Amino acid sequence: QVHLVQSGAEVKKPGASVKVSCKASGYTFTNYYIHWVRQAPGQGLEWMGIINPSGGSTSYAQKFQGRVTMTRDTSTTTVYMELSSLKSEDTAVYYCARTGDYGDYLDYWGQGTLVTVSS
């Protein structure tokens, strides 16, 4: 059974960085890409980027270029998303999600991690 389990809620000050983890289980880790998506309060879903756990290659949404870094650890089947230079507008629930068997849609999601940016 596929599971994506994310790290717990974080409270950060403006200008700081946050690193959210996403541990995958129940499938071959290197066979499926992982996306990161966030949802700010009262807003819709926002795609942040994607990582290929096999080789570690990444692609980020232009909005987050230079501020986001996605990495993976194949020994622990864990993917990480680090967002730097945090602003209050980065307050959101961050989700990791796995791609599907037939394309790049998102068929399994983590439970979400609330990141609050406040002074």
Added chain:
Amino acid sequence: EIVLTQSPGTLSLSPGEVATLSCRASQTVDSNYLAWYQHKPGQAPRLLIYGAFNRATGIPDRFSGSGSGTDFTLTISRLEPEDSAVYSCQQYGGSPRAFGPGTKVDIK
């Protein structure tokens, strides 16, 4: 960059009725790589439809997707109270894999 718009913003319907949700893309979505998700407060989004019309595993046949090119539709028939949620479309044919702003469905 493909931009998705969804209409209406909110839909208020009664149990048993049919909901018709629209998702329009600013450019043709390659190979109809269009997905629909259901999102309830405090829960992770759930995949409903992929490839414009393929139901995800475990999704009841009350949910159906249609459309191609730039215009796509999610139809929910025989509405049930638990269908109250926000429904978002997403294109995954190019980068960025943009989401639409969502349609909120209220079942009163």
